[in-house]
Amino acid sequence: MILIPAPFDLVPYLLQGVGVTVQLLIASSALALIMSFLIGYGRLSRYRIISLPATVYLEFFRGTSLLVQLFWAYFVLPFFGITLSAMTTGIIVIGLNYGAYGSEIVRSSILSIPKAQIEAGIALNMTRFQISYRVILPQALVIMLPSFGNLAIELLKGTALVSLITLNDLMFQGTVLRNTTLRTAEVFSMVLMLYFILAYPIILGVRKLENRLSVWRA
Amino acid sequence: MWDWSYTLFVLPDILKALKITILATFLGFAMASILGLILAICRRSQYKPLSMAVGAFVEFIRTTPLLAQLYFIFYVFPQFGLALSPLAAGVIGLGLHYSTYLSEVYRAGIDSIPQAQWEAATALSFSTRHIWLKIILPQAIPPILPVMGNYLIGMFKDTPLLSAITLVEILQVAKLQGSQYFRYLEPITIVGLLFLILSYVSSLGIKRLEARVNH
Numbered sequence: 333m334i335l336i337p338a339p340f341d342l343v344p345y346l347l348q349g350v351g352v353t354v355q356l357l358i359a360s361s362a363l364a365l366i367m368s369f370l371i372g373y374g375r376l377s378r379y380r381i382i383s384l385p386a387t388v389y390l391e392f393f394r395g396t397s398l399l400v401q402l403f404w405a406y407f408v409l410p411f412f413g414i415t416l417s418a419m420t421t422g423i424i425v426i427g428l429n430y431g432a433y434g435s436e437i438v439r440s441s442i443l444s445i446p447k448a449q450i451e452a453g454i455a456l457n458m459t460r461f462q463i464s465y466r467v468i469l470p471q472a473l474v475i476m477l478p479s480f481g482n483l484a485i486e487l488l489k490g491t492a493l494v495s496l497i498t499l500n501d502l503m504f505q506g507t508v509l510r511n512t513t514l515r516t517a518e519v520f521s522m523v524l525m526l527y528f529i530l531a532y533p534i535i536l537g538v539r540k541l542e543n544r545l546s547v548w549r550a
Numbered sequence: 551m552w553d554w555s556y557t558l559f560v561l562p563d564i565l566k567a568l569k570i571t572i573l574a575t576f577l578g579f580a581m582a583s584i585l586g587l588i589l590a591i592c593r594r595s596q597y598k599p600l601s602m603a604v605g606a607f608v609e610f611i612r613t614t615p616l617l618a619q620l621y622f623i624f625y626v627f628p629q630f631g632l633a634l635s636p637l638a639a640g641v642i643g644l645g646l647h648y649s650t651y652l653s654e655v656y657r658a659g660i661d662s663i664p665q666a667q668w669e670a671a672t673a674l675s676f677s678t679r680h681i682w683l684k685i686i687l688p689q690a691i692p693p694i695l696p697v698m699g700n701y702l703i704g705m706f707k708d709t710p711l712l713s714a715i716t717l718v719e720i721l722q723v724a725k726l727q728g729s730q731y732f733r734y735l736e737p738i739t740i741v742g743l744l745f746l747i748l749s750y751v752s753s754l755g756i757k758r759l760e761a762r763v764n765h
Contacts, residue, residue, distance in 0.1 A: 407734035492615035531613040
Protein backbone atom coordinates (compact mmCIF):
# COMPACT_ATOMS: atom_id res chain seq x y z
CA MET A 333 0.00 0.00 0.00
CA ILE A 334 1.46 3.30 -1.04
CA LEU A 335 0.61 6.24 1.18
CA ILE A 336 -0.22 9.40 -0.71
CA PRO A 337 0.69 12.63 1.16
CA ALA A 338 -2.01 14.81 2.67
CA PRO A 339 -4.23 16.65 0.22
CA PHE A 340 -3.49 14.28 -2.67
CA ASP A 341 -4.89 11.20 -0.94
CA LEU A 342 -8.30 12.67 -1.80
CA VAL A 343 -7.60 12.60 -5.52
CA PRO A 344 -8.42 8.89 -6.13
CA TYR A 345 -11.91 9.45 -4.72
CA LEU A 346 -12.42 12.57 -6.80
CA LEU A 347 -11.20 10.80 -9.95
CA GLN A 348 -14.41 8.75 -9.98
CA GLY A 349 -16.23 12.03 -10.49
CA VAL A 350 -13.74 13.17 -13.13
CA GLY A 351 -14.82 10.23 -15.29
CA VAL A 352 -18.44 11.37 -15.20
CA THR A 353 -17.44 14.99 -15.85
CA VAL A 354 -15.38 13.97 -18.88
CA GLN A 355 -18.22 11.84 -20.27
CA LEU A 356 -20.56 14.77 -19.88
CA LEU A 357 -18.04 17.12 -21.45
CA ILE A 358 -17.60 14.94 -24.52
CA ALA A 359 -21.24 13.98 -25.04
CA SER A 360 -22.72 17.43 -24.50
CA SER A 361 -19.96 19.08 -26.56
CA ALA A 362 -20.88 16.82 -29.45
CA LEU A 363 -24.56 17.76 -29.11
CA ALA A 364 -23.66 21.43 -28.72
CA LEU A 365 -21.58 21.30 -31.89
CA ILE A 366 -24.42 19.79 -33.90
CA MET A 367 -26.92 22.33 -32.53
CA SER A 368 -24.48 25.20 -33.21
CA PHE A 369 -24.43 24.41 -36.91
CA LEU A 370 -28.15 23.64 -37.15
CA ILE A 371 -29.20 26.82 -35.41
CA GLY A 372 -26.40 28.97 -36.81
CA TYR A 373 -27.27 28.01 -40.41
CA GLY A 374 -30.96 28.12 -39.56
CA ARG A 375 -30.72 31.73 -38.46
CA LEU A 376 -29.01 32.60 -41.74
CA SER A 377 -31.75 31.02 -43.81
CA ARG A 378 -33.74 33.18 -46.23
CA TYR A 379 -36.91 31.38 -45.21
CA ARG A 380 -38.59 32.77 -42.12
CA ILE A 381 -40.13 29.38 -41.43
CA ILE A 382 -36.58 28.17 -40.68
CA SER A 383 -34.95 31.31 -39.30
CA LEU A 384 -37.76 32.19 -36.90
CA PRO A 385 -37.75 28.92 -34.92
CA ALA A 386 -33.96 29.06 -34.83
CA THR A 387 -34.11 32.55 -33.33
CA VAL A 388 -36.71 31.46 -30.79
CA TYR A 389 -34.48 28.54 -29.82
CA LEU A 390 -31.53 30.89 -29.37
CA GLU A 391 -33.42 33.42 -27.27
CA PHE A 392 -35.04 30.70 -25.20
CA PHE A 393 -31.84 28.89 -24.30
CA ARG A 394 -29.82 32.04 -23.81
CA GLY A 395 -32.55 33.79 -21.86
CA THR A 396 -33.41 31.20 -19.24
CA SER A 397 -30.66 30.23 -16.89
CA LEU A 398 -28.84 26.90 -17.41
CA LEU A 399 -29.53 25.75 -13.87
CA VAL A 400 -33.23 26.55 -14.23
CA GLN A 401 -33.29 24.53 -17.46
CA LEU A 402 -31.64 21.59 -15.73
CA PHE A 403 -34.14 21.73 -12.87
CA TRP A 404 -37.03 22.03 -15.29
CA ALA A 405 -35.89 19.02 -17.28
CA TYR A 406 -35.21 16.99 -14.16
CA PHE A 407 -38.18 17.91 -11.96
CA VAL A 408 -40.91 19.07 -14.35
CA LEU A 409 -40.57 16.75 -17.34
CA PRO A 410 -41.52 13.66 -15.26
CA PHE A 411 -44.81 15.48 -14.70
CA PHE A 412 -45.45 15.12 -18.44
CA GLY A 413 -44.50 11.45 -18.28
CA ILE A 414 -40.93 11.93 -19.50
CA THR A 415 -38.45 10.66 -16.94
CA LEU A 416 -34.80 10.99 -17.89
CA SER A 417 -31.78 9.90 -15.90
CA ALA A 418 -29.63 12.66 -14.42
CA MET A 419 -26.90 11.84 -16.95
CA THR A 420 -29.24 12.06 -19.95
CA THR A 421 -30.76 15.27 -18.61
CA GLY A 422 -27.31 16.76 -18.13
CA ILE A 423 -26.08 15.84 -21.62
CA ILE A 424 -29.21 17.07 -23.38
CA VAL A 425 -29.73 20.31 -21.46
CA ILE A 426 -26.05 21.35 -21.46
CA GLY A 427 -25.73 20.39 -25.12
CA LEU A 428 -28.81 22.36 -26.14
CA ASN A 429 -27.85 25.34 -23.97
CA TYR A 430 -24.27 25.71 -25.20
CA GLY A 431 -25.44 24.92 -28.72
CA ALA A 432 -27.35 28.20 -28.57
CA TYR A 433 -24.17 30.10 -27.72
CA GLY A 434 -22.26 28.12 -30.34
CA SER A 435 -24.78 29.02 -33.03
CA GLU A 436 -23.74 32.65 -32.67
CA ILE A 437 -20.13 31.64 -33.28
CA VAL A 438 -21.14 29.78 -36.46
CA ARG A 439 -23.34 32.62 -37.68
CA SER A 440 -20.86 35.43 -37.05
CA SER A 441 -17.98 33.47 -38.59
CA ILE A 442 -19.93 32.82 -41.75
CA LEU A 443 -21.02 36.44 -41.94
CA SER A 444 -17.41 37.57 -41.51
CA ILE A 445 -16.46 36.12 -44.92
CA PRO A 446 -16.59 39.00 -47.43
CA LYS A 447 -19.66 39.00 -49.64
CA ALA A 448 -17.48 39.50 -52.70
CA GLN A 449 -16.44 35.86 -52.39
CA ILE A 450 -20.01 34.71 -52.86
CA GLU A 451 -20.34 36.98 -55.87
CA ALA A 452 -17.09 35.61 -57.25
CA GLY A 453 -18.43 32.10 -56.74
CA ILE A 454 -21.61 32.97 -58.63
CA ALA A 455 -19.55 34.54 -61.40
CA LEU A 456 -17.60 31.28 -61.69
CA ASN A 457 -20.91 29.47 -62.10
CA MET A 458 -20.59 27.51 -58.86
CA THR A 459 -23.74 26.12 -57.29
CA ARG A 460 -24.92 27.51 -53.94
CA PHE A 461 -23.81 24.30 -52.28
CA GLN A 462 -20.36 24.51 -53.83
CA ILE A 463 -19.98 28.12 -52.71
CA SER A 464 -20.83 27.43 -49.11
CA TYR A 465 -18.99 24.10 -48.94
CA ARG A 466 -15.88 24.93 -50.95
CA VAL A 467 -15.46 28.66 -50.40
CA ILE A 468 -17.20 29.92 -47.28
CA LEU A 469 -17.01 27.01 -44.86
CA PRO A 470 -13.27 26.25 -45.04
CA GLN A 471 -12.49 29.86 -44.17
CA ALA A 472 -15.25 30.23 -41.59
CA LEU A 473 -14.22 27.02 -39.81
CA VAL A 474 -10.74 28.37 -39.16
CA ILE A 475 -12.28 31.48 -37.60
CA MET A 476 -14.68 29.42 -35.50
CA LEU A 477 -12.13 27.08 -33.94
CA PRO A 478 -10.65 29.28 -31.15
CA SER A 479 -14.13 30.46 -30.15
CA PHE A 480 -15.34 26.87 -29.99
CA GLY A 481 -12.35 26.10 -27.77
CA ASN A 482 -13.38 28.86 -25.38
CA LEU A 483 -16.95 27.63 -25.46
CA ALA A 484 -15.72 24.14 -24.56
CA ILE A 485 -14.10 25.60 -21.43
CA GLU A 486 -17.37 27.34 -20.55
CA LEU A 487 -19.19 24.07 -21.13
CA LEU A 488 -16.79 22.20 -18.88
CA LYS A 489 -17.52 24.73 -16.14
CA GLY A 490 -21.23 24.37 -16.82
CA THR A 491 -21.09 20.62 -16.23
CA ALA A 492 -20.49 21.28 -12.51
CA LEU A 493 -24.16 22.26 -12.24
CA VAL A 494 -25.30 18.67 -12.80
CA SER A 495 -24.14 17.93 -9.27
CA LEU A 496 -27.24 19.86 -8.18
CA ILE A 497 -29.48 17.37 -9.98
CA THR A 498 -27.73 14.54 -8.11
CA LEU A 499 -25.39 13.34 -10.85
CA ASN A 500 -22.13 12.14 -9.28
CA ASP A 501 -19.68 14.26 -11.25
CA LEU A 502 -16.46 15.82 -9.92
CA MET A 503 -18.29 18.60 -8.07
CA PHE A 504 -20.72 16.10 -6.53
CA GLN A 505 -17.89 13.80 -5.39
CA GLY A 506 -16.29 16.86 -3.82
CA THR A 507 -19.36 17.69 -1.73
CA VAL A 508 -19.77 14.04 -0.71
CA LEU A 509 -16.10 13.78 0.25
CA ARG A 510 -16.38 16.98 2.24
CA ASN A 511 -19.30 15.56 4.22
CA THR A 512 -17.49 12.32 4.97
CA THR A 513 -13.99 13.64 5.71
CA LEU A 514 -14.79 17.20 6.88
CA ARG A 515 -11.54 18.29 5.23
CA THR A 516 -13.36 21.13 3.53
CA ALA A 517 -10.43 23.31 2.48
CA GLU A 518 -8.43 20.43 1.03
CA VAL A 519 -11.39 18.88 -0.78
CA PHE A 520 -12.54 22.05 -2.51
CA SER A 521 -8.99 23.09 -3.37
CA MET A 522 -8.44 19.72 -5.02
CA VAL A 523 -11.74 20.03 -6.88
CA LEU A 524 -10.73 23.44 -8.25
CA MET A 525 -7.30 22.11 -9.23
CA LEU A 526 -8.82 19.13 -11.03
CA TYR A 527 -11.18 21.35 -13.01
CA PHE A 528 -8.23 23.53 -13.96
CA ILE A 529 -6.24 20.47 -15.03
CA LEU A 530 -9.18 19.31 -17.16
CA ALA A 531 -9.47 22.71 -18.81
CA TYR A 532 -5.75 23.24 -19.32
CA PRO A 533 -5.32 21.13 -22.49
CA ILE A 534 -8.22 23.05 -24.05
CA ILE A 535 -6.60 26.40 -23.10
CA LEU A 536 -3.31 25.34 -24.67
CA GLY A 537 -5.14 24.18 -27.79
CA VAL A 538 -6.97 27.49 -28.11
CA ARG A 539 -3.76 29.45 -27.67
CA LYS A 540 -2.01 27.40 -30.34
CA LEU A 541 -4.92 27.86 -32.72
CA GLU A 542 -4.99 31.59 -32.11
CA ASN A 543 -1.28 31.89 -32.87
CA ARG A 544 -1.65 29.82 -36.04
CA LEU A 545 -4.64 31.88 -37.02
CA SER A 546 -2.85 35.20 -36.67
CA VAL A 547 -0.05 33.86 -38.88
CA TRP A 548 -2.59 32.61 -41.40
CA ARG A 549 -4.32 35.98 -41.43
CA ALA A 550 -1.12 38.00 -41.79
CA MET B 551 -52.65 20.66 -16.48
CA TRP B 552 -51.46 24.11 -15.52
CA ASP B 553 -52.94 24.97 -12.12
CA TRP B 554 -53.70 28.68 -11.98
CA SER B 555 -54.74 28.86 -8.35
CA TYR B 556 -51.46 27.19 -7.39
CA THR B 557 -49.62 29.63 -9.66
CA LEU B 558 -51.19 32.59 -7.86
CA PHE B 559 -50.39 30.93 -4.57
CA VAL B 560 -46.65 30.52 -5.25
CA LEU B 561 -46.12 33.69 -7.27
CA PRO B 562 -45.90 36.25 -4.41
CA ASP B 563 -43.10 34.37 -2.65
CA ILE B 564 -41.14 34.01 -5.88
CA LEU B 565 -41.52 37.71 -6.64
CA LYS B 566 -40.37 38.52 -3.12
CA ALA B 567 -37.25 36.43 -3.69
CA LEU B 568 -36.68 38.20 -6.99
CA LYS B 569 -35.50 41.18 -4.93
CA ILE B 570 -32.70 39.04 -3.50
CA THR B 571 -31.77 37.81 -6.97
CA ILE B 572 -31.59 41.35 -8.32
CA LEU B 573 -29.73 42.62 -5.26
CA ALA B 574 -27.13 39.85 -5.62
CA THR B 575 -26.78 40.65 -9.33
CA PHE B 576 -26.16 44.34 -8.84
CA LEU B 577 -23.85 44.00 -5.84
CA GLY B 578 -21.92 41.25 -7.63
CA PHE B 579 -21.65 43.38 -10.75
CA ALA B 580 -20.48 46.44 -8.79
CA MET B 581 -17.73 44.34 -7.27
CA ALA B 582 -16.81 42.78 -10.60
CA SER B 583 -16.63 46.19 -12.31
CA ILE B 584 -14.25 47.63 -9.72
CA LEU B 585 -12.13 44.52 -9.26
CA GLY B 586 -12.03 43.92 -13.01
CA LEU B 587 -10.60 47.38 -13.60
CA ILE B 588 -7.99 46.88 -10.89
CA LEU B 589 -7.01 43.53 -12.43
CA ALA B 590 -6.79 45.08 -15.90
CA ILE B 591 -4.55 47.89 -14.66
CA CYS B 592 -2.36 45.50 -12.63
CA ARG B 593 -1.99 43.27 -15.64
CA ARG B 594 -0.44 46.15 -17.58
CA SER B 595 2.02 46.81 -14.78
CA GLN B 596 5.72 47.13 -15.72
CA TYR B 597 6.47 45.12 -12.60
CA LYS B 598 6.60 41.60 -14.03
CA PRO B 599 5.78 39.52 -10.90
CA LEU B 600 2.57 41.52 -10.39
CA SER B 601 1.35 41.28 -13.98
CA MET B 602 2.21 37.58 -14.12
CA ALA B 603 0.49 36.84 -10.82
CA VAL B 604 -2.62 38.67 -11.96
CA GLY B 605 -2.53 36.85 -15.28
CA ALA B 606 -2.36 33.47 -13.53
CA PHE B 607 -5.14 34.44 -11.13
CA VAL B 608 -7.42 35.53 -13.98
CA GLU B 609 -6.73 32.35 -15.91
CA PHE B 610 -7.41 30.11 -12.92
CA ILE B 611 -10.64 31.81 -11.87
CA ARG B 612 -11.91 31.89 -15.44
CA THR B 613 -11.37 28.21 -16.07
CA THR B 614 -12.83 26.77 -12.88
CA PRO B 615 -16.59 26.48 -12.24
CA LEU B 616 -18.36 29.27 -10.41
CA LEU B 617 -20.17 26.65 -8.34
CA ALA B 618 -16.88 25.23 -7.01
CA GLN B 619 -15.70 28.75 -6.19
CA LEU B 620 -18.92 29.51 -4.35
CA TYR B 621 -18.55 26.37 -2.25
CA PHE B 622 -14.97 27.32 -1.53
CA ILE B 623 -15.89 30.83 -0.38
CA PHE B 624 -18.89 29.72 1.62
CA TYR B 625 -17.43 26.65 3.31
CA VAL B 626 -13.67 27.23 3.42
CA PHE B 627 -13.43 30.91 4.36
CA PRO B 628 -15.13 30.34 7.75
CA GLN B 629 -12.30 27.94 8.64
CA PHE B 630 -9.98 30.92 8.44
CA GLY B 631 -12.25 32.98 10.64
CA LEU B 632 -14.18 34.66 7.84
CA ALA B 633 -17.77 33.48 8.19
CA LEU B 634 -19.96 34.94 5.47
CA SER B 635 -23.71 35.11 5.02
CA PRO B 636 -25.00 33.31 1.90
CA LEU B 637 -25.63 36.67 0.23
CA ALA B 638 -22.15 38.00 1.03
CA ALA B 639 -20.49 34.79 -0.13
CA GLY B 640 -22.60 34.79 -3.28
CA VAL B 641 -21.79 38.40 -4.10
CA ILE B 642 -18.07 37.81 -3.55
CA GLY B 643 -18.21 34.66 -5.68
CA LEU B 644 -20.05 36.32 -8.54
CA GLY B 645 -17.92 39.47 -8.26
CA LEU B 646 -14.66 37.54 -8.27
CA HIS B 647 -15.67 35.23 -11.12
CA TYR B 648 -16.93 37.97 -13.39
CA SER B 649 -14.12 40.41 -12.53
CA THR B 650 -11.81 38.14 -14.52
CA TYR B 651 -14.07 38.38 -17.57
CA LEU B 652 -14.50 42.12 -17.16
CA SER B 653 -10.75 42.61 -16.79
CA GLU B 654 -10.41 41.27 -20.35
CA VAL B 655 -13.11 43.65 -21.52
CA TYR B 656 -11.39 46.60 -19.86
CA ARG B 657 -8.12 45.48 -21.38
CA ALA B 658 -9.63 45.55 -24.86
CA GLY B 659 -10.99 49.03 -24.18
CA ILE B 660 -7.68 50.32 -22.83
CA ASP B 661 -5.70 48.75 -25.69
CA SER B 662 -7.90 50.58 -28.18
CA ILE B 663 -6.54 53.93 -27.01
CA PRO B 664 -3.68 54.92 -29.36
CA GLN B 665 -0.20 54.73 -27.86
CA ALA B 666 0.35 58.35 -28.93
CA GLN B 667 -2.02 59.54 -26.24
CA TRP B 668 0.10 57.96 -23.55
CA GLU B 669 3.16 59.58 -25.06
CA ALA B 670 1.47 62.95 -25.34
CA ALA B 671 0.26 62.79 -21.75
CA THR B 672 3.72 61.80 -20.56
CA ALA B 673 5.27 64.61 -22.59
CA LEU B 674 2.92 67.02 -20.82
CA SER B 675 4.18 65.46 -17.58
CA PHE B 676 0.79 64.45 -16.27
CA SER B 677 0.85 62.13 -13.29
CA THR B 678 0.00 58.45 -13.84
CA ARG B 679 -3.18 58.90 -11.86
CA HIS B 680 -4.17 61.88 -13.95
CA ILE B 681 -3.49 60.00 -17.20
CA TRP B 682 -5.67 57.08 -16.15
CA LEU B 683 -8.56 59.02 -14.66
CA LYS B 684 -8.74 61.99 -17.00
CA ILE B 685 -7.48 60.70 -20.33
CA ILE B 686 -7.49 56.93 -20.77
CA LEU B 687 -10.54 55.67 -18.87
CA PRO B 688 -13.02 58.34 -20.06
CA GLN B 689 -12.26 57.22 -23.61
CA ALA B 690 -11.85 53.51 -22.96
CA ILE B 691 -15.02 52.86 -21.00
CA PRO B 692 -17.96 54.14 -23.10
CA PRO B 693 -17.26 51.82 -26.08
CA ILE B 694 -17.16 48.75 -23.84
CA LEU B 695 -20.40 49.48 -21.99
CA PRO B 696 -22.54 47.19 -24.19
CA VAL B 697 -20.15 44.29 -23.64
CA MET B 698 -20.25 44.93 -19.91
CA GLY B 699 -24.03 44.94 -20.13
CA ASN B 700 -23.95 41.48 -21.68
CA TYR B 701 -21.89 40.25 -18.76
CA LEU B 702 -24.42 41.80 -16.40
CA ILE B 703 -27.11 39.66 -18.01
CA GLY B 704 -24.82 36.66 -17.86
CA MET B 705 -24.30 37.23 -14.16
CA PHE B 706 -28.03 37.59 -13.61
CA LYS B 707 -28.53 34.16 -15.16
CA ASP B 708 -25.84 32.69 -12.91
CA THR B 709 -27.52 33.84 -9.70
CA PRO B 710 -29.56 30.57 -9.36
CA LEU B 711 -26.24 28.96 -8.46
CA LEU B 712 -26.39 30.85 -5.19
CA SER B 713 -29.22 28.54 -4.17
CA ALA B 714 -26.51 25.89 -3.74
CA ILE B 715 -25.01 27.93 -0.90
CA THR B 716 -28.47 28.24 0.68
CA LEU B 717 -29.31 31.77 -0.48
CA VAL B 718 -33.09 32.08 -0.72
CA GLU B 719 -33.29 33.47 -4.23
CA ILE B 720 -36.00 32.66 -6.80
CA LEU B 721 -34.90 29.17 -7.79
CA GLN B 722 -34.47 28.15 -4.17
CA VAL B 723 -37.99 29.38 -3.36
CA ALA B 724 -39.40 27.55 -6.37
CA LYS B 725 -37.63 24.36 -5.34
CA LEU B 726 -38.86 24.60 -1.75
CA GLN B 727 -42.43 25.18 -2.90
CA GLY B 728 -42.17 22.34 -5.38
CA SER B 729 -40.97 19.88 -2.78
CA GLN B 730 -43.52 21.06 -0.23
CA TYR B 731 -46.58 20.73 -2.47
CA PHE B 732 -45.23 18.01 -4.82
CA ARG B 733 -45.72 20.23 -7.85
CA TYR B 734 -42.63 21.55 -9.57
CA LEU B 735 -44.29 22.49 -12.85
CA GLU B 736 -45.61 25.94 -11.95
CA PRO B 737 -42.86 27.32 -9.67
CA ILE B 738 -39.92 26.30 -11.86
CA THR B 739 -41.68 27.40 -15.04
CA ILE B 740 -42.38 30.79 -13.48
CA VAL B 741 -38.71 31.15 -12.57
CA GLY B 742 -37.69 30.26 -16.12
CA LEU B 743 -40.15 32.79 -17.54
CA LEU B 744 -38.90 35.50 -15.19
CA PHE B 745 -35.35 34.93 -16.37
CA LEU B 746 -36.46 34.90 -19.99
CA ILE B 747 -38.45 38.11 -19.73
CA LEU B 748 -35.92 40.07 -17.68
CA SER B 749 -32.89 39.05 -19.71
CA TYR B 750 -34.68 39.55 -23.03
CA VAL B 751 -35.81 43.06 -22.06
CA SER B 752 -32.33 43.95 -20.82
CA SER B 753 -30.76 42.63 -23.99
CA LEU B 754 -33.02 44.95 -26.01
CA GLY B 755 -31.78 47.82 -23.84
CA ILE B 756 -28.21 46.83 -24.57
CA LYS B 757 -28.87 46.74 -28.29
CA ARG B 758 -30.05 50.34 -28.07
CA LEU B 759 -26.98 51.27 -26.06
CA GLU B 760 -24.84 49.55 -28.69
CA ALA B 761 -26.45 51.55 -31.48
CA ARG B 762 -25.78 54.73 -29.54
CA VAL B 763 -22.15 53.89 -28.83
CA ASN B 764 -21.45 53.01 -32.45
CA HIS B 765 -22.68 56.37 -33.61
